[in-house]
Amino acid sequence: MILSHCYKIKPNQEQITKIDNWLELLRRHWNYALGQRLYWLNRTRCQIDRCSIISCPIGEISCRPDYYFQQSALKETKQLFPDYKEIYSEVQQINLQKLDKAWKRWLVPDKTGKRFGRPRFKKSGKLRSLCFSRVNHSKAAVKFDGKQIIISRLGIIPVIVHRPIPNGFTIKTATITKKADGYYVSFSLEDKSVPSVIPTDNIKTAVGVDVGLKEFLTTNTSETVSVPNFYRKAQSNLARKQSKAARKEIGSNNWQKAQNKIARLHQHIARQREDFHYKTAHKLVKEYDLIAVEDLNIKGLARNTKLSKSIYDVAWGAFIEKLSAVAVKRGVHVSRGEWPFARTPS
Incomplete structure (x- = not known):
């Protein structure tokens, strides 16, 4: 491990x-x-029709x-x-x-x-x-x-x-x-x-998890976890800091300080999201021996310009990766597959 x-x-x-x-x-x-x-x-990768018919000097x-x-x-x-x-x-x-x-x-x-x-x-x-x-x-x-x-x-x-x-x-x-x-x-x-391979003999409880935008996740037992919207809540604060940075001279000490404040805010949002993912993952792993999640094409879903910001804010892919990592440490199975009834996010 x-x-x-x-x-x-x-x-x-x-x-x-x-x-x-x-x-x-x-x-x-x-x-x-x-x-x-x-x-x-x-x-070394030159198209053949770019060379002269008569002669074409080739260097070493x-x-x-x-x-x-x-x-x-x-x-x-x-x-x-x-x-x-x-x-x-x-x-x-x-x-x-x-x-x-x-x-x-x-x-x-x-x-x-x-x-x-x-x-x-x-x-x-x-x-x-x-x-x-x-x-x-x-x-x-x-x-x-x-x-x-x-x-x-x-x-x-x-x-x-x-x-x-x-x-x-x-x-x-x-x-x-x-x-x-x-x-x-x-x-x-x-x-x-x-061992890297977890035995399947002791599986007693299982759950199916469907992620979405109205609710962060919904289980097959109708349990839901609400979307925290960390980035949406910090947007006004972020816009204010970016507006202040735009009025500074690029490369100056004040500009660097303003950029650092923006970076710290982005880091705070990322850590909030990471903490939420880990707490949700630990809650699922404590209650079930097998967790089934859908293998989503997140990049394809994010091409929708009206939903892309919300999709990247909830970060389904990062959550599934953390869920898999926590499950391995706890000896819990995570199954990823394609569900035909869940083509679009809720």
Whole structure:
């Protein structure tokens, strides 16, 4: 079983400056690596009718810039730009792995034939996380002793441990993330002794759940949960803050403060929604051994411009993901299928 625990950290001003500098360097490296891949793609994918009949000069085509090619070029990058020597190699490699994963999702369709969008260049401040692949290992850059994380090139960073690491779980990875209200560290925990397949012998109670817009969900026993409308309730406050930010000079300190207030409000709305999802999921998991939900095409439903804001506000997909995660920890089954009588949201 794999879990994820997120804790707030309290770096000092010097550590904050260094983390922000690392994130900016990783963002530039992401953009350079993506540009290298797109340039190679444009050089090698030219339509045949675009060439002259008489002659068409073809320059030397470089090697395919896949992950292994770009990873081997990290040494040269550090020689040309010494600032990259401060960043751990594993952090830079994971940054390239994320780009490679996004690249393959764009070019290679999945089992259903769908593909994701093209990877994008990241603006300043858009890359907000750096990941360490090993924790509490002899060669790991990150050590966690239960109260603080120790990074050799950053120092000791206090951690607000609001819940302990479960017994039997080992920390696999650590990710430092910059959010609107500060910095956080997320630990990926694994316990190989917990089976991933849940037995079906002890199923005694079952329920069917239908999500909607008038009611957040309705069970087959006619129980309902009302829609909280967190975003709708905060719209006037959000519009007021955005109006104030629009009157500031772009890039100034006052503009940055106004943007941070908007980001904190969005974060507050997201946390309200997340808390509501988890409480609803725990309530269902405590009462039933099997929960059946419909496998909705949420993107297709959200194409309706009159309902799209309400659909994204209730966040059915995020709720079903949280329900599945809570059910696995409690040993409850979640079945996802297509129901012919529920084609449109209520």
